[in-house]
Amino acid sequence: MTTTYAALLRGINVGGSRKVPMAELRALLADLGHGDVRTYLQSGQAVFSSAHGDEQSLADGIAAAIEKHFGFGVDVIVRDHAYLKAIAEGCPFPAAGLEPKQLHVTYFSAPVTPDRFAGIDRGAHLPEEFRLGDRALYLYAPDGLGRSKLAEQLAKPRITRGLVATTRNWNTVLKLVELTDD
Structure with a gap:
C-alpha cells in the first residue's frame, strides 16, 4: 500500500x-x-x-x-x-475569516513543548499570537510574516535548537492537504 x-x-x-x-x-x-x-x-x-x-x-x-x-x-x-489535514482542521484561529497572509504554520521535525516558548512575552506582541499543535505552531500575524516581531522571536535558535522548522502560509497549508489527498 x-x-x-x-x-x-x-x-x-x-x-x-x-x-x-x-x-x-x-x-x-x-x-x-x-x-x-x-x-x-x-x-x-x-x-x-x-x-x-x-x-x-x-x-x-x-x-x-x-x-x-x-x-x-x-x-x-x-x-x-x-497529518496535514489534521493540522489544517485543528487551526485554533478563525482561518476562514482571515487573509492567508495573516496565518502561518511552522512545521517541526519533532514535538515541541510550551517550555521552549516560556521566554516570549506574548502580551508584548499582541495582536500577534501563536498556539502550539502536533509538531506544529500556528502563527497569527495580522500584518503578515515579513512585519511580524513575534515571528522573529519564534525563529530564534533557543526556540528551534535541535529541530528542523519550516514555515508555510495558510494557502500553502491548504494546498498541501489538497495535493496529498489520495
Whole structure:
C-alpha cells in the first residue's frame, strides 16, 4: 500500500541562493523510487507517493539525495495527508475569516513543548499570537510574516535548537492537504 506525502524543504530558492529547480527535484524524487511526484511553487514543496511509510527515513533519504545532487544540505520534513489535514482542521484561529497572509504554520521535525516558548512575552506582541499543535505552531500575524516581531522571536535558535522548522502560509497549508489527498 502506498501513501501520499508532502516533502517540505527549508530555505531553498530564496534570495538567489541554494537553487533547487523544481524539475530537477521531481526527477530526483522519482529516481529515489517515489511515484506520482509533483511540486508546488518554487519554495520547496513536493508531493509524492511511497510504500515506505517512515516519514523520518523518507526525509533523511531526500535530504541526502539533495546534498549529493546539488552540493549543499537542505533540511527536509516529510508528512502524510492525514497529518496535514489534521493540522489544517485543528487551526485554533478563525482561518476562514482571515487573509492567508495573516496565518502561518511552522512545521517541526519533532514535538515541541510550551517550555521552549516560556521566554516570549506574548502580551508584548499582541495582536500577534501563536498556539502550539502536533509538531506544529500556528502563527497569527495580522500584518503578515515579513512585519511580524513575534515571528522573529519564534525563529530564534533557543526556540528551534535541535529541530528542523519550516514555515508555510495558510494557502500553502491548504494546498498541501489538497495535493496529498489520495
